[in-house]
């Protein structure tokens with residue numbers, strides 16, 4: 003079974019957690035693409051009244067195009083449930099996100115949400131975080147100084163570039179600095195360090211956030227409860 007089939011399986015299962023009347027946070031990425039399709043099918047078939055809050059223009063455009071009502075994050079007083087993908091999830095349900103450079107908006111939506119579900123294929127489950135380079139979003143002013151500071155700390159920073167070699171920019175017009183840190187033994191300590199760095203708008207460590215993980219496996223979907 004290919005990876006996309008597993009992503010779709012997880013997305014379809016997670017769409018079942020959507021209830022009539024909910025304000026929903028919608029993440030970003032290839033797995034969320036299947037989720038938005040699955041939610042749109044339910045909205046149409048069951049005449050659900052839901053509204054979505056997006057984490058990227060990609061998701062926003064797709065959801066609107068499929069007939070899902072979308073509202074801005076500053077126009078809602080709460081979000082009931084956010085469903086998003088992830089790049090890595092460890093045994094303690096801590097995660098890395100931002101492979102699509104959307105982690106700042108995703109974290110804002112996740113932290114506003116009463117519940118968070120992540121949808122992944124089984125390859126995203128790891129013992130220890132860090133094989134996936136940790137994304138950080140860096141403001142353009144002084145970005146080289148930020149890179150030097152992180153390099154001096156041994157965090158092996160590398161600017162993310164597109165196929166033409168241009169620096170990737172985020173929704174906010176900032177750059178993405180990926181940290182090749184290897185195994186992250188103490189994610190909270192690293193998060194604390196990165197949170198304190200002037201110039202880093204946000205990093206992709208999502209700690210103590212997710213409530214449930216829906217995993218696509220060749221034997222079917224698994225729903226893992228994080229116990230929070």
Ligand SMILES: O=C[C@H](O)[C@H](O)[C@H](O)COP(=O)(O)O
Nearest residue numbers: 031032033087100101102104
């Ligand atoms: O910035 C992107 C997001 O954090 C994605 O949710 C994450 O990269 C997973 O994406 P995908 O479902 O495409 O593997």
